[in-house]
Amino acid sequence: MEHIISVTVENKFGVLSRVAGLFSGRGFNIESLSVAPTLDPSMSQMTIVTSGDERIVEQIVKQLNKLIDVIKVVDLNESEFVSRETALIKVHTKAEDRAEALRIADIFRANVIDSTPSTYTIEVTGDPKKLEAIINLLQPLGIKELIRTGRVAIAREAIRPAVSQPKKLARE
């Protein structure tokens, strides 16, 4: 089963290779990995999309925690979360296709961020299904290049009821 694991690490050189080395050395799967500094510049946040049965994911989380440069590990699948991915798609557009490309972009609330007489570069953000859908639609037009960021994810905040209600209920 697919799991999204959020890992807070020290922002210093070599940390990415420690994490990547852990996955390759122990035969764990990485489907995607994204990393960038957090609000505190001494830390970075990684979002790792991986897969495996319960026992393997338990080992992944434990082994990540064991790394000395890892500060916090959260298996987002243990609660509600939202995830997003961005793709930049460079589409070949013949004159007769240009309007169609823009229509497709519009349907998916995607933006055209670069344009030449023969290409559009379209930026689209969403969950993987949405990205697959727009890619499928653009493919007949001719995709010249496609770059995906890999997923980032964040836990959903528990929905807070009206202020007047007792605090206890907030957890329910």
Add this chain to the structure above:
Amino acid sequence: MKLTGSEILIECLKAEGVKTIFALPGGVVLKIFDMLHQQNDIEVVLTRHEQGAGHMAEGYAKATGKAGVCLVTSGPGMTNVITALADAYMDSVPLVCISGQVSTSLIGNDAFQEADNIGLSRPCTKYNFLVKDVNDLAITIKEAFYIATTGRPGPVLVDIPKDVSLAKAEFTYPSSVAIRGYNPTYEGNKWQIKQAAEAIMKAKKPILYVGGGVVFSQAAKELLELAEMTQIPVDMTLMGLGAFPGEHPQSMGMLGMHGTYCANMAVHYSDLVIAVGARFDDRVTGKVSEFCPFAKVIHIDIDPTSIRKNIHVDIPIVGDCKAVLRELNQILRATVNGNQKDLRKPWWDQIREWQQAHPLAYQQEPEGAIKPQHVVKRLYELTKDRDPIVATDVGQHQMWTAQYFKLARPNRWLTSGGLGTMGFGFPAAMGAQAAFRDRLVLCVAGDGSIQMNMQEMATAVVSKLPVKIIILNNRFHGMVRQWQDLFYEGRYASSYLDTTPDFVKLAEAYGAVGLRAGKVGDLDAVLKEAISTDKPVVVDVPTYPYENCYPMIPAGGCNHEMILEDPPELKRRMAGVPSTGSDENKDTILTA
């Protein structure tokens, strides 16, 4: 006052209480060696190969319980020490390895003797540091010792570029460290410990399965109390030998691939396995899906990743063995009563039956070739009163030593378990000897494995480390030969060593003492002479070459399905083979 990086390093080592380091110089660490040369607080044992330095530091660490320290140069110095780092990582040995690196301005330029030390050591160290600024050196060394010796111990590498060893900085040694991503759990969860105590009270057929964690956390006393109070038999892993007295009536000896019949049967049929500081290694579990099929499992370990890595655990307790056992004993002391003894009477009857059915055994003819087991047994009998430290290499001789040398206390057993490193024993023994100059340190080796670090004989002689090496010389890679006999129809592919050197002359060439016990009758006298000699000694004992190590669980087999003696087809095949291991029969052995 400002000090150079080299001086800072030495001051840090002194502050950590380091008395001995194992080292081999080279271009980028010359400044460090120059400063070591000008002080008297730290002894430098100059080894002949960096692998030797690493294993010596391991032996030092295993015997003392403190971090061992080795110092190597960049490039080949680093690559040579990697085997020792990997060994220490597998067996959780606290080690601090200082490696030299080319100057920071040259890193990445393929400079002379440059290697990516951090990249090379990453998968075989607990942590590693590259020190780019001399101002970070002191805190880095502090952190290195802290990481190496706390939690589940392990090797830590500190890579010091040449310019950092020359640059100057103010020196203050930090009194404490805090690493936000590293906080080992020492105290076990109280509720879980209570659950464990309840399970222990109820169990009819419990077994303690104890490993190296008990040795490292110095929990032997707590273990003894637990075992005696609850009358539970004790199985030890290879790394756990010495954690429980080998001659104790509750000791089942070692379990696993070459464990005793009783230890393996007991763990297979038990209803409660209490694993303490052990990690359910494949050499212990055999076929993992059928390991202790009738048992509930309690697992006490400081490393959360060890728990549920290989088998399902019912009561996991993350914590230091000593702290957890102390807590557990406290609960049990209040609740345990005579009932457990009655409850477990049938279990003990069964265990005694297993012990009598298949004790460890070998046949030694009074005039025949010397049996390797007999050598270990005699060595044990002759030295046990002197509380020796025993090192081994890897192979048949290691398993026989594990079976027949019944250690009474922890920190006496130096062996390579996880990585199975041939060539480990001799340098490890020297490391222990460097820590305890007056103790008797033995190294049981095979004729194959001793040759993997034989060059350290020069170190032993020069640095006056009077280790006693007993070579069980069967002129084979014995364990390989055993597997070939059992599973490859006796085709001895690259297992016969043929031109074995004359170990007596070799020892003498190095300036050590060489002895040989050619006949069973000579054995005691030669061993006695060796242990009373105040120099490094090599005792060459030609042994029966076709002796196999039993019991044996074939790889992937089940713990209650042991091979207890040569199978009939092997006996038939061996019928025409000469029974002596003396030199005259070399040719016959080759064609056998």
